[in-house]
Amino acid sequence: MPKTASSRPSPPWPRGQAVTALAAWPDGVRTLFADGCAPAWQSPCEEEPDDGSPCRRHQPLWAAVQAGLGGCRLGSWRSGNRQPEFLPPPHADTLPAVPPTDLLVNRLAAPIACITAARHTTCLTRHANALLPALTDAHRNGADHWMTEDYGGYNSPEREPAVRALITLAADGGTDSLTAHLQSFAANANALQQLLSDAVTLCTYDAQLRALLPAVWPLITTTTLDALDAGADLRQGSHRWADYAVAALLPTPQPRTADPRFEETLNRVNRAWLAPDALGEAAERWLDLARGEPMAAGAVARFARTTPSMWQRATGLTWLEHVIDGRYDAFANHCWYVIRWLTELRETPLPDAATLSRWRRIVDGLAASGDPRAVSLQRIGE
Numbered sequence: 001m002p003k004t005a006s007s008r009p010s011p012p013w014p015r016g017q018a019v020t021a022l023a024a025w026p027d028g029v030r031t032l033f034a035d036g037c038a039p040a041w042q043s044p045c046e047e048e049p050d051d052g053s054p055c056r057r058h059q060p061l062w063a064a065v066q067a068g069l070g071g072c073r074l075g076s077w078r079s080g081n082r083q084p085e086f087l088p089p090p091h092a093d094t095l096p097a098v099p100p101t102d103l104l105v106n107r108l109a110a111p112i113a114c115i116t117a118a119r120h121t122t123c124l125t126r127h128a129n130a131l132l133p134a135l136t137d138a139h140r141n142g143a144d145h146w147m148t149e150d151y152g153g154y155n156s157p158e159r160e161p162a163v164r165a166l167i168t169l170a171a172d173g174g175t176d177s178l179t180a181h182l183q184s185f186a187a188n189a190n191a192l193q194q195l196l197s198d199a200v201t202l203c204t205y206d207a208q209l210r211a212l213l214p215a216v217w218p219l220i221t222t223t224t225l226d227a228l229d230a231g232a233d234l235r236q237g238s239h240r241w242a243d244y245a246v247a248a249l250l251p252t253p254q255p256r257t258a259d260p261r262f263e264e265t266l267n268r269v270n271r272a273w274l275a276p277d278a279l280g281e282a283a284e285r286w287l288d289l290a291r292g293e294p295m296a297a298g299a300v301a302r303f304a305r306t307t308p309s310m311w312q313r314a315t316g317l318t319w320l321e322h323v324i325d326g327r328y329d330a331f332a333n334h335c336w337y338v339i340r341w342l343t344e345l346r347e348t349p350l351p352d353a354a355t356l357s358r359w360r361r362i363v364d365g366l367a368a369s370g371d372p373r374a375v376s377l378q379r380i381g382e
Helices: 015-023 027-036 059-069 091-097 109-118 125-148 156-171 176-185 189-205 213-229 242-248 262-270 282-290 294-304 309-324 336-345 353-368 372-381
Strands: 074-078 081-084
Touching: 027 059, 027 109, 027 156, 059 091, 059 109, 091 125, 109 125, 109 156, 125 156, 125 176, 125 189, 156 176, 156 189, 156 213, 176 189, 176 213, 189 213, 189 242, 189 262, 213 282, 242 282, 242 294, 282 294, 282 309, 294 309, 294 336, 309 336, 309 353, 336 353, 336 372, 353 372
Parallel strands: none
Antiparallel strands: 074 081
């Protein structure tokens, strides 16, 4: 005889304690927890309590997320190190009071991912919407601080859930969190390039996220450029990451270095990337910012490889020449992707004399500045 819900045997441990333990474990387990419970947020609620608290199905997961947030604050120095210090609820009130120097940003990523998903869970919508701004603000402030110190403190699998949430929120119309990150990071090149790098890596492997690029990336570029126009300085404090950040504003597929099928992944995603027209007016503004930046030239070459051959020849070469801006000595021997792309362009005849002339002008300029790969490419063009 089938058992009714009320007569089911109890598990050997309390369900709530089990999921809470998972959420409070080290970063890798936290990330797995966030991934594993994603389907549960979409499950229908069981009977909701009259007091507005989460339903029986979702309450253990919500409690686990709260428990995970309890370990996101660093305590004071003791015996040469700092250990997490419990942060009590309600976190919508206590988290904003934690200074950036005391935030464990890596421990915010999984809760941000969970709470972003929980916004669509009926019994949790109100709770999630109340807590999420405090989490994304803390993530922004903490990342801004630690990246200024050149210390991320955690790896991409622990960063990416928060970046995914920012993209998802923006695509759903909730642009405030992503916009705030970009406006802050416009004066922190390390934080900006890391955020954008994580974003394109996620889009490289996730087709659903990649489909959001036309809606989200123009916002990313425009918001950042607006902040720079308003006085933010990517080179504030250090020039080390500024060229990375400028290049990263032009989105290009980015397989993981550990991908055993790196080229296969790259070629597949190149065929399904963001169309150039989707960038709109932001493209021209970015080109002006990128003028004279060798890494930006590499970004143009990588982006061009995602476009139809006609665009590469008619527009891509024009973009490249604009970025080089006649400063070939600064670009020679620093643009591997550019030489690779220029070589590919000559594997088929260029369509007209003007395009061929531009191609030769770029190659000759690099060769004259001492780039041996460009010298070899000159021979192909003879």
